[in-house]
Amino acid sequence: MIFINISRTKLTGKQLTSFLKMTEHLVVSTENGKIKGKVGKDYHGGKFYSFSGIPYAKAPVGELRFKAPEPADPWEGVRDGTKEGPECPQMFLRPKFYVGKQDNCLxxxxxxxxxxxxxxxxxxPVMVFIHGGGFIFGSNKKNFFGPQYLLTEDIxxxxxxxxLGVLGFLSLEDTSLNVPGNAGLKDQVMALKWVQKNIHHFGGDVNNVTIFGQSAGSASVHYLTLSKLTKGLFHKAIMQSGSAFNPWARGxxxxxxxxxxxxxxxxxxxKTILQKLRQASTKSIVKAQNKVVDxxxxxxxxxFGPVIEYKHDEAFLDEDPVEIIKAGKNQQIPVIIGYTSLEGLLYEVIRKVRSDAKLPGSLEVDIPYELNISEKSETAKKIAEEMKQFYYNDKDLSKKNINIRFMLxxxxxxxxxxxxxxNLLKKYSTTPVYAYKMTVSSPLNFLTMCCQSNYFLTVGMYNLFIRWSGQSSLKHLFQNLRKKLLVKHLDGVAHGDDLFYLMSTSLSPKVAIGSEEDxxxxxxVKLWTNFAKHGDPTPEALEVLNSTKWSPVVDEPISSILEIGNTIKMTEYTENERLKFWDKLYEDYAS
Structure with missing residues (x-):
């Protein structure tokens, strides 16, 4: 670390002058005050600077709890940005794993x-990443979202x-209480306003901002492009495995x-509920929230999630997303959007970490609520039977046919x-839409690998051992032991595995320069940062991209897509036939 105790270090006059200049250079003046950072290294050994835990809004406590965020107050002196700030209160993965001990997490x-x-x-170019976690967990911690891959590029x-959860998405009917919902999304807007006011101090271009996110972060990105509150705050968007039109993305x-x-x-x-919740501890609220059937x-x-608010001046979203796009009121900006080849493996992850996630005995529970069909109705039974015939072709719903469940x-x-x-963006927007499918198979696919084993947490621990073992012989031992735990092969890439190619995590193995994983x-990284720089992911032929040109979507419905696999190429879009089944259901039943 660059900050050392000078009194215990022997430095020549020249070295001391150089050291003081370097440390002074790591103090940045923002609109709210000075922040001290530190030096880091990307995974290729290059240098970058990090500034952590910078407040962008007031602590949402007391009367501000559940309300839209307010700008952060200024501070005196130099704030320590060498340490990460607190995460927002949540139950992480398992019900008893409570993290985020304070409301002051913005x-x-x-x-x-x-x-x-x-x-x-x-x-x-500036890239703002919105983390996922189903709107109920997640944070900006470097253990999950390390910058070592992306910072090999000049961004x-x-x-x-x-x-998150009820603290971010409490939504009340009583308009006099001014808690219409979407506080968590309004936090994201406030962070983007902070970027506009401050990022030039860190070398960023306020006129070239790209937002990107994965899962709920991707749905958030989609919502941000639809909101009237975000005009001028960003200029491009990347959506990884999530959309405002996914059934889990609505509260x-x-x-x-x-x-x-x-x-x-x-x-x-x-009114009384709100008063009591403002007086309750964050831990009691989050623990209680975990008891609500989600x-x-x-x-x-x-x-708990994004909602369409009642009409008011500061509403983040007060119209249906489809109508916003059809009216051309969404941001007209270039977009990258895509998915992994077997997103439904998330179902297996949930089954392994939640005791209440069991295989259903029928498919009525899978009929999207948007179709407005009662789960107990004859119509639901009819549609469930159609789904079973289409996907299972008379096979039963048992564990032996779990791969069909993953596709469904x-x-x-x-x-x-x-x-x-x-399809909506292509039809009603004027800017390019780049579509992709991620099929890369490598040791970086941590979630897919865990789903191949009956010992989910054990495989995770072996990954940590492999990463942290200094001796090559020990690494080899742990790698062999991990392979023995893998009991089945899964043909596809799980929801979330794309992140392991953009962000370094505590679970990521060390990557040798020149290796396939590298x-x-x-x-x-090149595709994402090219898009951030130019609005075009392949503005020139590059060897690392096999000189592939990523063409934007030209047809509706989609006819071709970029496959980001062990090779990279434009390929035929093969999911249309399956998704026509759902198009028909929505056409027949959705109001």
Whole structure:
């Protein structure tokens, strides 16, 4: 680390002068105050600077809890940005794993290759990453979203936290209480406003900002492009495995849900609920929230997530997303959007970490709530039988046919909504849409690898051992032991595995320069950063991209797509026939 105890270090006068200049260079003045950063290294050994835990909004406590964020207050002196800020309160993965001990979590991390020396220094493209986690968990921690891959390119990377679960998505009917919902999405807007005011201090170009995200982060990116609050805050968008049209990406008015699990009396009014929730500890709220049924199926809307607000001046979203796009009121910007080849493996991950996630005995639970069909109705039984015939072809729903379940989950939870997004953007927008399918298979596919084993957590621990073992003989031993735990082969890439090619994590194996994994990382990084720089992911022929030209979508429905696999190429889009099944259902039943 660059900050050392000078009193215990013998430095010559020249070395001391050089050291003081370097440390002074790592203090950046923002609109709110000075922040001290530190030096890091990318995975190729290049240098970058990091500034962590920078507040972009006031702590949402007291009367500000559940409200839209307010700009951060200024501070005196030099703030320590060498340490990460707190994550937002949540139950992470397993019900008993509570993290985020304070409401004061609205902070962001900034990573940059070079700090500006003068006002005339050429500004760099800015990439703002929105983390996923189903709107109920996740954070900007470097253990999950390390910058070591992306910072091999000359960009500025920003990763904010935003409020989660009921703290971020409490939505009340009573308009006088001014809690319409979407506080977590409004946090993201506030972070983007901070970028516009401050990122030039870190070398970033306020006129060239790309937002990108994965899963719920991708759905957030989609929502941000639809909101009237975000005009001028960004200029390009990348959506990885998520859309506002995915059934898990919508919430509901939820005062009664949280009041019940908090133990409040029946029929309590919303004003009293709000007062009690503001007085309750964050831990009690998050633990209670975990008791609300948050279905892994699609027949019931989720309790906590984005909502269409009632009409008011500061609404993040007060119209249906489809109507916004049809009216051309979404941001007209270049977009990358895509998915992994077997998104539905997320179902297997959920089964391995949640005791209540069991295989269903029928498919009525998989009928999207948007179709407005009662799960107990004769219509539901008829549609469930059609689904069974289409996907299972008279095979049963047992574990031996789990691969069919993965495909069904892929289509319902991800692909159909993503395809709807692509088709609507192509039809009603004027800017290019670049579509991709990720099929890369390598040791970096951590989630796919875990799904191949009956010992999910054990495989995760072996990955940590492999990463942290200093001796090559021990690494070889752990790698062999991990292989013995893999009991089945899965043909596809799980939801979330694309992130391991863009972000370094505590679970990522060390990547040797020139290895196949290194090449796969370079491809992803080059495509994403080219898009951030130029609005075109392949503006020139590059060897690492096999000199492939990524063409934007020209047809509706889609006819071709970029396959980002062990090779990279434009290929025929093969999912249309499957997704026509869902198009027909939506056409027949969705209001």
């Amino acid at each position: 902070n962001l991390n900034v990573y940059t290759k070079e700090l500006p020396k003068t006002d005339d220094t050429k500004k760099k 500025v990377l920003v990763i904010p936290n935003y409020r 509901k008015r939820n005062a009664a849900d949280i009041a019940k699990v908090m133990g409040y009396q029946p029929n309590i009014d919303e 279905n892994t199926f699609t027949s019931v809307v989720r309790p 989950s892929s289509d319902i939870l991800f692909l159909h909504g993503i395809q709807r997004t692509i 090449i796969y990382i370079q491809r992803f």
